Amino acid sequence: MTEKIEIPLSKNKLFLGIGGSIILVVLGIWLVINADEFQEHSMQLLRNPMVIKAAGTLAILFFGATGIYGCRKLLDKKVGLIIDSNGITDNSNASSVGLIEWNDISEIKTQQVMSTKFLLINVIDSEKHIGKAKSGLKARLMRTNMKMYGTPLSITSNTLKYDFEKLEQLIQAEFNRNKNLG
Structure with missing residues:
Protein backbone atom coordinates (compact mmCIF):
# COMPACT_ATOMS: atom_id res chain seq x y z
CA MET A 1 0.00 0.00 0.00
CA THR A 2 1.51 3.31 -1.01
CA GLU A 3 -1.30 5.60 0.03
CA LYS A 4 -2.12 6.72 3.53
CA ILE A 5 -5.75 6.46 4.64
CA GLU A 6 -6.70 9.02 7.28
CA ILE A 7 -9.99 8.72 9.15
CA PRO A 8 -10.86 11.84 11.16
CA LEU A 9 -12.57 12.02 14.53
CA SER A 10 -16.31 12.73 14.31
CA LYS A 11 -17.10 16.06 15.98
CA ASN A 12 -20.83 15.19 15.96
CA LYS A 13 -20.28 11.90 17.83
CA LEU A 14 -18.00 13.67 20.31
CA PHE A 15 -20.60 16.42 20.93
CA LEU A 16 -23.28 13.77 21.54
CA GLY A 17 -21.01 11.91 23.97
CA ILE A 18 -20.17 15.11 25.84
CA GLY A 19 -23.87 16.02 26.02
CA GLY A 20 -24.74 12.59 27.40
CA SER A 21 -21.93 12.87 29.96
CA ILE A 22 -23.19 16.27 31.12
CA ILE A 23 -26.73 14.93 31.56
CA LEU A 24 -25.48 11.94 33.57
CA VAL A 25 -23.21 14.12 35.76
CA VAL A 26 -26.21 16.36 36.51
CA LEU A 27 -28.25 13.24 37.35
CA GLY A 28 -25.43 12.08 39.66
CA ILE A 29 -25.41 15.46 41.42
CA TRP A 30 -29.19 15.27 41.80
CA LEU A 31 -28.89 11.79 43.34
CA VAL A 32 -26.27 12.97 45.85
CA ILE A 33 -28.34 16.01 46.83
CA ASN A 34 -31.68 14.15 47.01
CA ALA A 35 -30.55 10.80 48.42
CA ASP A 36 -32.80 11.14 51.48
CA GLU A 37 -35.93 11.40 49.33
CA PHE A 38 -35.82 7.70 48.42
CA GLN A 39 -36.98 6.54 51.91
CA GLU A 40 -40.32 5.33 50.54
CA HIS A 41 -38.91 3.42 47.56
CA SER A 42 -40.24 -0.13 47.11
CA MET A 43 -36.75 -1.62 46.76
CA GLN A 44 -34.99 -1.99 50.12
CA LEU A 45 -31.55 -1.24 48.67
CA LEU A 46 -32.70 2.09 47.25
CA ARG A 47 -33.99 3.23 50.64
CA ASN A 48 -30.41 3.53 51.90
CA PRO A 49 -29.16 7.13 51.32
CA MET A 50 -25.53 5.93 51.34
CA VAL A 51 -26.22 3.63 48.37
CA ILE A 52 -27.90 6.49 46.48
CA LYS A 53 -25.04 8.89 47.28
CA ALA A 54 -22.45 6.28 46.24
CA ALA A 55 -24.25 5.72 42.91
CA GLY A 56 -24.45 9.47 42.34
CA THR A 57 -20.79 9.94 43.18
CA LEU A 58 -19.76 7.13 40.83
CA ALA A 59 -21.88 8.70 38.07
CA ILE A 60 -20.24 12.09 38.65
CA LEU A 61 -16.73 10.62 38.59
CA PHE A 62 -17.18 8.26 35.63
CA PHE A 63 -19.24 10.50 33.36
CA GLY A 64 -17.25 13.56 34.41
CA ALA A 65 -14.11 11.75 33.23
CA THR A 66 -15.74 10.68 29.95
CA GLY A 67 -16.97 14.25 29.39
CA ILE A 68 -13.50 15.67 29.99
CA TYR A 69 -12.01 13.03 27.67
CA GLY A 70 -14.58 13.97 25.01
CA CYS A 71 -13.70 17.66 25.34
CA ARG A 72 -9.99 16.84 25.00
CA LYS A 73 -10.70 14.76 21.88
CA LEU A 74 -12.83 17.57 20.45
CA LEU A 75 -9.82 19.89 20.70
CA ASP A 76 -7.38 17.20 19.50
CA LYS A 77 -5.91 18.04 16.10
CA LYS A 78 -4.61 14.49 15.50
CA VAL A 79 -6.31 12.26 12.95
CA GLY A 80 -8.43 9.54 14.60
Whole structure:
Protein backbone atom coordinates (compact mmCIF):
# COMPACT_ATOMS: atom_id res chain seq x y z
CA MET A 1 0.00 0.00 0.00
CA THR A 2 1.51 3.31 -1.01
CA GLU A 3 -1.30 5.60 0.03
CA LYS A 4 -2.12 6.72 3.53
CA ILE A 5 -5.75 6.46 4.64
CA GLU A 6 -6.70 9.02 7.28
CA ILE A 7 -9.99 8.72 9.15
CA PRO A 8 -10.86 11.84 11.16
CA LEU A 9 -12.57 12.02 14.53
CA SER A 10 -16.31 12.73 14.31
CA LYS A 11 -17.10 16.06 15.98
CA ASN A 12 -20.83 15.19 15.96
CA LYS A 13 -20.28 11.90 17.83
CA LEU A 14 -18.00 13.67 20.31
CA PHE A 15 -20.60 16.42 20.93
CA LEU A 16 -23.28 13.77 21.54
CA GLY A 17 -21.01 11.91 23.97
CA ILE A 18 -20.17 15.11 25.84
CA GLY A 19 -23.87 16.02 26.02
CA GLY A 20 -24.74 12.59 27.40
CA SER A 21 -21.93 12.87 29.96
CA ILE A 22 -23.19 16.27 31.12
CA ILE A 23 -26.73 14.93 31.56
CA LEU A 24 -25.48 11.94 33.57
CA VAL A 25 -23.21 14.12 35.76
CA VAL A 26 -26.21 16.36 36.51
CA LEU A 27 -28.25 13.24 37.35
CA GLY A 28 -25.43 12.08 39.66
CA ILE A 29 -25.41 15.46 41.42
CA TRP A 30 -29.19 15.27 41.80
CA LEU A 31 -28.89 11.79 43.34
CA VAL A 32 -26.27 12.97 45.85
CA ILE A 33 -28.34 16.01 46.83
CA ASN A 34 -31.68 14.15 47.01
CA ALA A 35 -30.55 10.80 48.42
CA ASP A 36 -32.80 11.14 51.48
CA GLU A 37 -35.93 11.40 49.33
CA PHE A 38 -35.82 7.70 48.42
CA GLN A 39 -36.98 6.54 51.91
CA GLU A 40 -40.32 5.33 50.54
CA HIS A 41 -38.91 3.42 47.56
CA SER A 42 -40.24 -0.13 47.11
CA MET A 43 -36.75 -1.62 46.76
CA GLN A 44 -34.99 -1.99 50.12
CA LEU A 45 -31.55 -1.24 48.67
CA LEU A 46 -32.70 2.09 47.25
CA ARG A 47 -33.99 3.23 50.64
CA ASN A 48 -30.41 3.53 51.90
CA PRO A 49 -29.16 7.13 51.32
CA MET A 50 -25.53 5.93 51.34
CA VAL A 51 -26.22 3.63 48.37
CA ILE A 52 -27.90 6.49 46.48
CA LYS A 53 -25.04 8.89 47.28
CA ALA A 54 -22.45 6.28 46.24
CA ALA A 55 -24.25 5.72 42.91
CA GLY A 56 -24.45 9.47 42.34
CA THR A 57 -20.79 9.94 43.18
CA LEU A 58 -19.76 7.13 40.83
CA ALA A 59 -21.88 8.70 38.07
CA ILE A 60 -20.24 12.09 38.65
CA LEU A 61 -16.73 10.62 38.59
CA PHE A 62 -17.18 8.26 35.63
CA PHE A 63 -19.24 10.50 33.36
CA GLY A 64 -17.25 13.56 34.41
CA ALA A 65 -14.11 11.75 33.23
CA THR A 66 -15.74 10.68 29.95
CA GLY A 67 -16.97 14.25 29.39
CA ILE A 68 -13.50 15.67 29.99
CA TYR A 69 -12.01 13.03 27.67
CA GLY A 70 -14.58 13.97 25.01
CA CYS A 71 -13.70 17.66 25.34
CA ARG A 72 -9.99 16.84 25.00
CA LYS A 73 -10.70 14.76 21.88
CA LEU A 74 -12.83 17.57 20.45
CA LEU A 75 -9.82 19.89 20.70
CA ASP A 76 -7.38 17.20 19.50
CA LYS A 77 -5.91 18.04 16.10
CA LYS A 78 -4.61 14.49 15.50
CA VAL A 79 -6.31 12.26 12.95
CA GLY A 80 -8.43 9.54 14.60
CA LEU A 81 -6.97 6.62 12.66
CA ILE A 82 -4.23 6.32 10.04
CA ILE A 83 -3.78 3.16 7.97
CA ASP A 84 -0.63 2.94 5.88
CA SER A 85 2.19 0.59 4.94
CA ASN A 86 3.63 0.77 8.48
CA GLY A 87 0.43 -0.31 10.22
CA ILE A 88 -2.48 1.29 12.06
CA THR A 89 -1.91 4.51 13.99
CA ASP A 90 -4.76 4.71 16.48
CA ASN A 91 -5.79 7.92 18.22
CA SER A 92 -9.49 7.06 18.54
CA ASN A 93 -10.04 6.09 22.17
CA ALA A 94 -8.76 6.37 25.74
CA SER A 95 -6.51 3.32 25.46
CA SER A 96 -4.93 4.19 22.09
CA VAL A 97 -1.14 3.89 21.94
CA GLY A 98 -0.35 5.16 18.46
CA LEU A 99 1.29 2.95 15.85
CA ILE A 100 0.48 -0.75 15.79
CA GLU A 101 2.84 -2.20 13.18
CA TRP A 102 1.51 -4.84 10.78
CA ASN A 103 4.23 -7.30 11.76
CA ASP A 104 3.17 -7.01 15.45
CA ILE A 105 -0.41 -8.06 14.64
CA SER A 106 -1.28 -11.76 14.75
CA GLU A 107 -5.05 -11.53 14.22
CA ILE A 108 -7.92 -9.05 13.97
CA LYS A 109 -11.33 -10.10 15.30
CA THR A 110 -14.67 -8.38 15.74
CA GLN A 111 -16.42 -8.34 19.10
CA GLN A 112 -19.75 -6.85 20.12
CA VAL A 113 -20.78 -5.79 23.62
CA MET A 114 -24.43 -4.74 23.70
CA SER A 115 -24.78 -2.48 20.66
CA THR A 116 -21.12 -1.46 20.39
CA LYS A 117 -18.89 -3.31 17.94
CA PHE A 118 -15.13 -3.08 18.07
CA LEU A 119 -12.08 -4.64 16.51
CA LEU A 120 -9.75 -6.62 18.75
CA ILE A 121 -6.17 -6.31 17.55
CA ASN A 122 -4.30 -9.40 18.77
CA VAL A 123 -0.59 -8.71 18.92
CA ILE A 124 2.45 -10.94 19.32
CA ASP A 125 3.84 -9.01 22.33
CA SER A 126 1.07 -7.41 24.44
CA GLU A 127 3.53 -6.04 27.01
CA LYS A 128 5.34 -4.06 24.31
CA HIS A 129 2.12 -2.18 23.56
CA ILE A 130 1.10 -1.78 27.20
CA GLY A 131 4.56 -0.30 27.74
CA LYS A 132 3.71 2.45 25.23
CA ALA A 133 0.95 3.74 27.53
CA LYS A 134 1.72 7.32 28.54
CA SER A 135 -0.16 7.06 31.85
CA GLY A 136 -0.94 4.54 34.54
CA LEU A 137 -4.65 4.88 33.81
CA LYS A 138 -4.12 4.04 30.14
CA ALA A 139 -2.01 1.02 31.10
CA ARG A 140 -4.76 -0.15 33.50
CA LEU A 141 -7.37 0.21 30.75
CA MET A 142 -5.19 -1.87 28.46
CA ARG A 143 -4.65 -4.55 31.12
CA THR A 144 -8.41 -4.69 31.68
CA ASN A 145 -8.87 -5.18 27.92
CA MET A 146 -6.22 -7.90 28.09
CA LYS A 147 -8.09 -9.77 30.85
CA MET A 148 -11.49 -9.44 29.17
CA TYR A 149 -10.58 -9.99 25.52
CA GLY A 150 -7.07 -11.46 25.40
CA THR A 151 -5.52 -8.35 23.86
CA PRO A 152 -4.80 -4.83 25.14
CA LEU A 153 -5.70 -3.20 21.81
CA SER A 154 -9.13 -2.44 20.43
CA ILE A 155 -10.53 -0.03 17.87
CA THR A 156 -14.09 1.20 17.64
CA SER A 157 -15.71 3.67 15.28
CA ASN A 158 -17.56 5.43 18.15
CA THR A 159 -15.41 8.55 17.84
CA LEU A 160 -14.54 8.18 14.15
CA LYS A 161 -16.22 9.69 11.12
CA TYR A 162 -16.54 6.23 9.54
CA ASP A 163 -18.98 3.34 9.46
CA PHE A 164 -17.88 0.32 11.54
CA GLU A 165 -18.54 -2.33 8.86
CA LYS A 166 -16.51 -0.36 6.30
CA LEU A 167 -13.74 0.15 8.86
CA GLU A 168 -13.68 -3.57 9.62
CA GLN A 169 -13.44 -4.47 5.91
CA LEU A 170 -10.73 -1.87 5.29
CA ILE A 171 -8.52 -2.91 8.21
CA GLN A 172 -8.95 -6.65 7.49
CA ALA A 173 -8.08 -6.12 3.81
CA GLU A 174 -4.99 -4.05 4.63
CA PHE A 175 -3.90 -6.52 7.33
CA ASN A 176 -4.22 -9.46 4.92
CA ARG A 177 -2.33 -7.58 2.20
CA ASN A 178 0.49 -6.45 4.50
CA LYS A 179 0.69 -9.80 6.32
CA ASN A 180 1.51 -11.42 2.97
CA LEU A 181 4.22 -8.81 2.24
CA GLY A 182 6.07 -9.35 5.55
